[in-house]
Amino acid sequence: MLLDSASLYYRAYFGVPDSIRSPQGEPVNAVRGLLDFIARLVADHAPDQLVACMDADWRPQWRVDLIPSYKTHRVAEDPAAAEAGEEETPDTLSPQIPVITAVLDALGIARVGVPGYEADDVIGSFTARATGPVDVVTGDRDLFQLVDDARRVRVLYPIKGVGTLQLTDDALLVEKYAVTGAQYADMAALRGDPSDGLPGVPGVGEKTAAKLIAQFGDLPGIQAAAVDPTAKLTPTQRKRIIDAGPYLAVAPKVVRVATDIALPDVDPTLPTEPLDPMALEELAARWGLGSSLQRVLDALTPAGT
Template sequence: MLLDTASLYFRAYFGVPDSVRAPDGTPVNAVRGLLDFIARLVHDHRPDALVACMDADWRPQWRVDLIPSYKAHRVAEEIEGGPDEEETPDTLGPQVPVIEQVLDAVGIARLGAAGYEADDVIGTLATRATGPVDIVTGDRDLFQLVDDARAVRVLYPVKGVGSLDVYDGSALATKYGVDGAGYADLAVLRGDPSDGLPGVRGIGEKTASKLLDQYGDLDGIRAAAADPVSRITPAQRTKLKEAAAYLDVAPAVVRVARDVELPDADLALPRTAREQDRLAELAERWGLGGSLRRLLTTLAG
């Protein structure tokens, strides 16, 4: 089981009231919400391995070089020579190191790679896996990894982190009319304002799905646009030609990397806490109470 950690703690933050606080009054709603969510995931799915995948760089320069608008609206501060600082709620930022410390003390593997997003870590681990994989994320971009032949599916949180929609090939086809590989092409065409991706003007999700059904993939659509006798409409032909420069680079930005070099780590689901004394200190300092106890009890079970 692969966790898109930042996506999940953002959802926990907004799904759990900030009245959930440490003894000193510091909000810990994201920390406790994430721990409760992980406990439910383990209880319901009993994975053999569990990895908290991290954004070592939430806006990699190589993606920005290709599309400068990529996540530009979410930059809080530009950092020369390093990852830019992402805009986050004031009371969430201080909780992220606590989340990392607690996961480490519990013994849940955390993996990231310099110059890559958590999506790329997930893509690499999913590609390497020899058995079924559940990807837990609130980011639709990772639908591109769904693969029934390899038993890779996405568990997509709804209502904060209260419940999950399961996306396998059938669910993806029903919702978007594409398979996992096709979803990346659909995302390129549709664009995504939340990531600063413009898409092709005038081609939304439904039109993108229809074009992919007709022409197979993005290359097929572009070939049809270049073919004067194809049945693509004149308006679509014009829009696709106008977007040629974007379409040349967008696939490399949208598609997750699958060959990231990752550090060696024990990915097995822990049964007992790795650092019990450290965990006890963190539990007392941050008032993690029942959330941490539930997670540890679930792991032991």
């Protein structure tokens, strides 16, 4: 099981009231919410391995070089933070992130980020190397591109909290979007994504993108059809695809997650007891993690122990 950590703690932050505070009065809603997520996931799905994948670089320069608008709107407005390339993060979330990493480390849950890459790329690379089934837990639809029924890779997409998860497989993607996981990145490139600063092809939305993929197979097939006078495209579609040529030449590399990055040597085995009980006890007391942390510990403890 691979966790898109930032996606999940953002959801926790916005889904759990900020009245949840430490003994000193600091908000810990993201910390406790993420711990509740993890406890529920372990209890419900019983993974034998678990990796918390992190954004070592939320906006990699190599993606920005290809599409300069990539995530531009998320860059912090504060001039110093913007100069450093920092992501705009709610004031009361930023201080909770180091607490989250410290708790994960004390629990002994593997935590992996790779310089120059997003968590999506770490997830993509772990998935590519997996020899067994993989569950990716994320609130980011971009990772639907990893879904692969043949390799038993699915995405657990939180719909409401983490109690209600959409179990995303190829059949569900075909039903909802008329594409498979293998076709999802091409659809996303055509459609674009304002939340990531990806313009897409003007006038091509989700449904049109899916129809074009069904008709011509993939993005190269669509581009080839645009310059083929015998292909069944409307004049407007043909012009839009041709005009978007420079964007479509680079968009796939930006949209597709990396699957071949060098990963650190970590033990992904789900711990059955905390790696550092004393540190965990201190963190629990300092931040008032209470029942949320206890639920994780209960979920990790083997039955009958």
